[in-house]
Amino acid sequence: MSEYWKEQALLQKAAFVEDVKAFLSINSIEDMTTATAGKPFGEGVAAALESLLARGAQDGFWTKNLDGYAGTIELGDGEEEVGVLVHIDVVTVGEGWTTPPFEPTIRDGRLYARGALDDKGPALAAYYALRLVRDSGLALTKRVRLIIGTDEESGWLCMKHFMEHDRVPPIGFSPDSSFPMTHAEKGQINPTLTIAPTQGSADGEGRLRLLSFVSGDQGNSVPDKAEAVVCLGAAAGEQLALAQLASQWEQFLQEKATSGRMEQLAPDRLKFTVAGKPAHGMAPEEGVNAGTLLACFLRERSFEGSASSFLSLLSDIIHEDYYGQRLQLACEDDVSGKLTVNAGILRYSETDGGSVRLNIRYPATISCEEYVEKLKKRVAELGWTIDSLRTSKSHYVPKDHPVIQTLSKVYEEHTGQPATLLSSGGATYAKIMPYGVAFGPLFPGKESTAHLIDEYVEIDDLLRAMAIYAHAIYELAR
Ligand SMILES: [Zn+2]
CATH class of the missing domain: 3.30.70.360 (Alpha-Beta Plaits)
Structure with a gap:
């Protein structure tokens, strides 16, 4: 079934590139000097959150804005839930960029912008994946929730607020790290x-x-x-x-x-x-x-x-x-x-x-x-x-857990590579969910430019990730 999702993702290329460039041109560095009620991390972060939620609503999804701390875009209406956790805040830019960090530019198939890799590029790819699943018409038994955080790079207050005011899905993944997947994090x-x-x-x-x-x-x-x-x-x-x-x-x-x-x-x-x-x-x-x-x-x-x-x-x-x-x-x-x-x-x-x-x-x-x-x-x-x-607690999803089994199968089918499990000394966003794993978007052997000058993502890699995410969402929620 991987061929179907790959084809569908490729068909999105032109629209996605336009969309992601617009999304990345919003400066969503946390700025407390412009923080107000409903915009707890400032104007830029709020604008990025609203832009993604507006895109969801326009496409006919049920969306929710949790006081500017977080947002959700939902598909399906099952009792059980699957979470896909992304963030739209970015770190400061520093000096020495070849092209301005909020004027997304493509050179040699690479999209350069602050947030291209961490995590606005993958966030939008995950949203497109959700839409591909809906448009496939395939039946789901579970509800899928794209959960959008706004304060991942600082204090995770977005997730504290989310947990106080909403339900945390028990299983899911976060496209905010590397493929294959990270299932263990030190405390x-x-x-x-x-x-x-x-x-x-x-x-x-x-x-x-x-x-x-x-x-x-x-x-x-x-x-x-x-x-x-x-x-x-x-x-x-x-x-x-x-x-x-x-x-x-x-x-x-x-x-x-x-x-x-x-x-x-x-x-x-x-x-x-x-x-x-x-x-x-x-x-x-x-x-x-x-x-x-x-x-x-x-x-x-x-x-x-x-x-x-x-x-x-x-x-x-x-x-x-x-x-x-x-x-x-x-x-x-x-x-x-x-x-x-x-x-x-x-x-x-x-x-x-x-x-x-x-x-x-x-x-x-x-x-x-x-x-x-x-x-x-x-x-x-x-x-x-x-x-x-x-x-702070450690996080661990055993390798025989169904989430790991499912994501491994999808990853292997798409890449032909073994889904070796990774661990991390730092905290990834996935730990918010009891059985959450960090899943992509960086492929093995690729350079990580998160937080660096000239941050970039390869567009073809984002499309590959989109196909994997769509397939994974379907398999976890069907
Ligand atoms: Zn991140």
């Missing part, structure tokens, strides 16, 4: 560890003071810069000590193959700055954490009290502990891999003490509660306190 534990300020016992010679330490500003990113101000205390003024420190610093930078600076701010005051390598917090091993790296250097000098505890936690426990071995949290499962740990925000001051914000991503099939308990125990053992702790 998150985000604790802030703190230690109160204390002075050391002795004020003996050579003791240094850590006046401040600053690294990172987002829990889910690997810090690419760190800065510490150190007071030399009794060692100040000793040219020898200073020269020694400077040469040890140079040697350290060389060994770690990174760049940094040591500046003398005052006779007894030095500032150290070091560069790391940024990476997403879900893959900390791909980056170099500038904060824990700087702590490794300072740790070898003589600090006392809370400064010493702070530096030793960072250097002895957290530095390069990507999989939580030293935190005694290491674990993994077959579907989503290893637990990962990122230290994203690191702060110390003599008046406030130290704080470390961790972003821990745990495998989809393990118990969050169990690992929170392990973490609490270990943190207490290390002499630290957990000041705040946020968790």
Whole structure:
């Protein structure tokens, strides 16, 4: 049956290209300065939502606008429901586009525009798929709902509102990731560890003071810069000590193959700055954490009290502990891999003490509660306190679930490729539905330009995705 859907999708090409260009020319970056009642994320987001809903209504579908937070376009009237979850908000554009991000342009079969791939292009393809199913005249036993979110790139408030005011379909897919499909997503534990300020016992010679330490500003990113101000205390003024420190610093930078600076701010005051390598917090091993790296250097000098505890936690426990071995949290499962740990925000001051914000991503099939308990125990053992702790659930659809079986069959029929199941360290929109999977639109081997300058999607790929979505909607709802 895949041939039928492919043909039908291809017949839409000319109309779809016109439609998608118009849709992508709406700047739907969240803009709170233009937010009003009914337009909670601003004018642009509201315009994009209304445009898609208007297209649905014009084509004769039952549509609904949930106070500007979300919208639905429905097909069929069965009791049971299938969801197709998309979003029409886009991220900011940045500079350096070849053609303006909201003037969609086709070059070499690629459609360039912000949102072409994430997620307005696929959203419209999914709508066309829904319409193809209706126009096929094939009978459905379930109701299909295209659910349109408006705040996926920020706080998911759209889905919070949707869940409070509407029904969430138990099964479905979200065209907001990659083919074949993502069926498992790690959960998150985000604790802030703190230690109160204390002075050391002795004020003996050579003791240094850590006046401040600053690294990172987002829990889910690997810090690419760190800065510490150190007071030399009794060692100040000793040219020898200073020269020694400077040469040890140079040697350290060389060994770690990174760049940094040591500046003398005052006779007894030095500032150290070091560069790391940024990476997403879900893959900390791909980056170099500038904060824990700087702590490794300072740790070898003589600090006392809370400064010493702070530096030793960072250097002895957290530095390069990507999989939580030293935190005694290491674990993994077959579907989503290893637990990962990122230290994203690191702060110390003599008046406030130290704080470390961790972003821990745990495998989809393990118990969050169990690992929170392990973490609490270990943190207490290390002499630290957990000041705040946020968790988010993992998501997992077993591979023998009918949704996976159906989507796999459709995907294989259309592509001739095996529907290998994927997992993700981050959260995809599909997790809103109890048995939701992220399904396309990016085909294996294709470059993902989501959130990048010159974001694009291949038009033929969107049409292939449209055919797959139509076929999938029919199979899930028939
Ligand atoms: Zn997206």
